[in-house]
Amino acid sequence: MSNLDLSKVSLRPFKLTDADDFLLWAGDDRVTQNLRWKTCGSREEALAFIREVCIPHPWRRSICLHDRSIGFVSVYPWSGDDRCKADIGYALAADYWGHSIATKAVKMAVPQVFKDLPHLLRLQAFTSPENKASQRVLEKAGFLKEGVLRKYTYIKGNIKDSVVFSFLSTDEFPHDDC
Amino acid sequence: MMERDREERVDLAQISFRTLELSDVDDVLVWTSDEKVAKFCSWEPYSSKDQGIDFIQNRASEFLWGKAICLNDRPIGFISLTSCSATDKSREKSAELGYVLGSKYWSKGIMSYVVKQVMKVAFSEFPHLDRLEALVDVENVGSQKVLEKAGFQREGVLRKYLVLKGKSRDMVIFSVLSTDL
Numbered sequence: 001m002s003n004l005d006l007s008k009v010s011l012r013p014f015k016l017t018d019a020d021d022f023l024l025w026a027g028d029d030r031v032t033q034n035l036r037w038k039t040c041g042s043r044e045e046a047l048a049f050i051r052e053v054c055i056p057h058p059w060r061r062s063i064c065l066h067d068r069s070i071g072f073v074s075v076y077p078w079s080g081d082d083r084c085k086a087d088i089g090y091a092l093a094a095d096y097w098g099h100s101i102a103t104k105a106v107k108m109a110v111p112q113v114f115k116d117l118p119h120l121l122r123l124q125a126f127t128s129p130e131n132k133a134s135q136r137v138l139e140k141a142g143f144l145k146e147g148v149l150r151k152y153t154y155i156k157g158n159i160k161d162s163v164v165f166s167f168l169s170t171d172e173f174p175h176d177d178c
Numbered sequence: 179m180m181e182r183d184r185e186e187r188v189d190l191a192q193i194s195f196r197t198l199e200l201s202d203v204d205d206v207l208v209w210t211s212d213e214k215v216a217k218f219c220s221w222e223p224y225s226s227k228d229q230g231i232d233f234i235q236n237r238a239s240e241f242l243w244g245k246a247i248c249l250n251d252r253p254i255g256f257i258s259l260t261s262c263s264a265t266d267k268s269r270e271k272s273a274e275l276g277y278v279l280g281s282k283y284w285s286k287g288i289m290s291y292v293v294k295q296v297m298k299v300a301f302s303e304f305p306h307l308d309r310l311e312a313l314v315d316v317e318n319v320g321s322q323k324v325l326e327k328a329g330f331q332r333e334g335v336l337r338k339y340l341v342l343k344g345k346s347r348d349m350v351i352f353s354v355l356s357t358d359l
Binding site: 155 | 266333
């Protein structure tokens, strides 16, 4: 896939017609292992998940290549006094790893998120210390690593340390050289 | 650390913890009315008995665990644990530590002694807990020293993590694990 054209990577809301493409990556344990998502088991589950979770979500986009879904970027804002912050998460089909697609997707998402969520001051991301690729995505996208939070959270029954990154509304966007 | 209150040295053996009673309201108002104490808290200083009673009757019992810090059985502060599951269901094995102490009792080693005791109580009374954490304003150096002396580990600074009194604040995050003790 050495001639993958990053200009064909786009973000858009999910559609029910994404179900088959969705199942390809959301049905892959390699993709979902660091997510809270259960690995998707069937086309019916994919349809239900898109209809009940992805579409009503406050801010979720499909990462698309030639308008076909190959992953997602999600931003979940906190509420009330805490609406100054939001959590960003993302995943990409395993076949497309290693081509800076996730980096491109996050770089596209960040300015749009700050436009769409006017109270937002801080976008934060939590990754597993072992997930070096995900940490590189955030660094290349201009996030600042703030520290390692020990035994911070549980994912699929396992206690995890979390590396925390942030991007502030006042931070500079990195140069566009994915 | 300066020993300007040498004649008011506190015997740490006289420190204890108990539930706040309505009869404690005047002692509670001593720290709630102090703007030095309120500076890094989410609340503005207050001296009204009604607000003091509201704290004792309603707020103090909302915590996973919350006790008055007493000197010779008189409240001089308050210390609490809040389950992190309130904001994130996957974080029920973490609790956030919060505390407040009358300014007359600062810089005597009382707060770090208290935190050390509460760390042990927390993990024994709540054996499901893996992690205690605390968030301290970057400018609140005194409180950062309390946690370091008590054995908490500084993990980093979370930029613009909270909005306090209308301003966004950078917060230092500290933690202690049950396995650290």
